Amino acid sequence: MLEYRELTQLLEATIETLYMLGLSGLLTVILGIPLGIMLFLTDKGQLLENSTLNRIIGLIVNVFRSIPFIILIVLIMPLTRVIVGTTIGPTAATVPLIIGATPFFARLVETALREVNKGVVEAAISMGANVFQIIWKVYLPEALPSILSGITVTLVALIGYSAMAGVVGGGGLGNMAIVYGYQMYNTPVMLSTTFVILLLVIFIQFLGDFLARKIDKK
Amino acid sequence: MIKLNNVQKIYDNNKQRVTALKNINLEIKSGEIYGIIGYSGAGKSTLIRLINMLENPTAGEIWVNGQRMDRLNNEKLRLARQKIGMIFQNFNLLSSRTVRQNIAFPLEIAGYPKEKIDKRVSELIKLVGLTERADAYPSELSGGQKQRVGIARALANNPEVLLSDEATSALDPKTTESILNLLWEINRKFGITIILITHEMHVIKKICHRVAVIDGGEIVEEGPVTEVFGNPKKEITKEFVKQVPVLSGND
Ligand SMILES: Nc1ncnc2c1ncn2[C@@H]1O[C@H](COP(=O)(O)OP(=O)(O)O)[C@@H](O)[C@H]1O
Numbered sequence A: 001m002l003e004y005r006e007l008t009q010l011l012e013a014t015i016e017t018l019y020m021l022g023l024s025g026l027l028t029v030i031l032g033i034p035l036g037i038m039l040f041l042t043d044k045g046q047l048l049e050n051s052t053l054n055r056i057i058g059l060i061v062n063v064f065r066s067i068p069f070i071i072l073i074v075l076i077m078p079l080t081r082v083i084v085g086t087t088i089g090p091t092a093a094t095v096p097l098i099i100g101a102t103p104f105f106a107r108l109v110e111t112a113l114r115e116v117n118k119g120v121v122e123a124a125i126s127m128g129a130n131v132f133q134i135i136w137k138v139y140l141p142e143a144l145p146s147i148l149s150g151i152t153v154t155l156v157a158l159i160g161y162s163a164m165a166g167v168v169g170g171g172g173l174g175n176m177a178i179v180y181g182y183q184m185y186n187t188p189v190m191l192s193t194t195f196v197i198l199l200l201v202i203f204i205q206f207l208g209d210f211l212a213r214k215i216d217k218k
Numbered sequence B: 001m002i003k004l005n006n007v008q009k010i011y012d013n014n015k016q017r018v019t020a021l022k023n024i025n026l027e028i029k030s031g032e033i034y035g036i037i038g039y040s041g042a043g044k045s046t047l048i049r050l051i052n053m054l055e056n057p058t059a060g061e062i063w064v065n066g067q068r069m070d071r072l073n074n075e076k077l078r079l080a081r082q083k084i085g086m087i088f089q090n091f092n093l094l095s096s097r098t099v100r101q102n103i104a105f106p107l108e109i110a111g112y113p114k115e116k117i118d119k120r121v122s123e124l125i126k127l128v129g130l131t132e133r134a135d136a137y138p139s140e141l142s143g144g145q146k147q148r149v150g151i152a153r154a155l156a157n158n159p160e161v162l163l164s165d166e167a168t169s170a171l172d173p174k175t176t177e178s179i180l181n182l183l184w185e186i187n188r189k190f191g192i193t194i195i196l197i198t199h200e201m202h203v204i205k206k207i208c209h210r211v212a213v214i215d216g217g218e219i220v221e222e223g224p225v226t227e228v229f230g231n232p233k234k235e236i237t238k239e240f241v242k243q244v245p246v247l248s249g250n251d
């Protein structure tokens, strides 16, 4: 069983993880949606077709997607220090989390937009809609259920990433599991942190699926 | 009035060149229902999509109400399109919007204030007979109801022209009949010019004043419906005339 001290620690670690998740999730969505829109709209045959821009954005996204996260954390430490002032702690951990998750989420947004019925977009063009109106009134609302599923997948991935970030001093549940559980041979701590992480994943997945189903009118 | 002068359309992907329209000359008077009939691949959709510039002509001139469509800048083209309604075989409604919100869409695009939009939408819902279903989503509607929403949406900005690309081809005969009646009524009531393309003879016979027969990207015969089908000259026109009437006149 966990001792009282360990319980409060677990609670603190959970709050830290939720903080990392909330902050990095929010920023990933805010950055990833426009990036996904640009990836999609600059592609061949789309409204803002621009093969140079499309290739540049695609390249950046692919590079960051293929760097293993644990290496990304170390690679961008100088940047983290510039932005946050330190490379230790949950706030510092959100920098690699955002940089790791945004390209991943942007690809999901791109896929969601690609699934929007072309005929509906064409109808909007035939009514005299401009590009901004088509993005705002057609693409985003029509793709919203898929984008929401993408947010769910990204948050679940972020939980995994944040545990990894914990290992290199990011704090949160991952940090607790490694430092107090693994390195101090404390099996109850190891198991309880894992259990909380599992609960988080299940809860986010459930909520995401529920909301996506609720707003999907197809 | 709509006028196409020596219009040609070639689709040129880097893989292949398709000449969809060869040399189209066409004049459609204000207030008439003009039918364009032809087999699949004849170039009907290309022709109708040139009128609101969903496709650019490779050569030739396109005139709608005195405006040279293929010479308009983006901003002017958007304004011109607000006066040209269009309905589609697959309806193309926004699945995330209710009937009411779908019909409001073109009015939002045109930037009307909310009260004006609400008033106009209610009028249109009544016109197409969907008062009961105003808050339903497209997925909850039948094909005929969806096309009624499409028609209401196309009429929202009081267009002078309505383009119909096989608007009844996905519908059963009875529903087709009721949609054609609605189009006919709209034409009579509001004097809107309707250009309607189809591969079905009975659609032309039922509501069109004049007709063009299109084959291989060319208009092969053209004139008042009774003349063209009463005295068909080309082989393809004769084939269309031979199509057995699908509808009986009892409903
Ligand atoms: N976007 C396109 N790219 C290349 N070829 C096209 C395109 N749209 C139509 N075509 C070709 O142009 C011809 C006419 O097509 P279309 O106007 O759709 O005919 P219809 O509506 O009478 O069936 C066909 O051969 C078709 O394959």
Ligand SMILES: [Mg+2]
Residues within 6 Å of the ligand: B044, B045, B046, B166
């Ligand atoms: Mg067609």
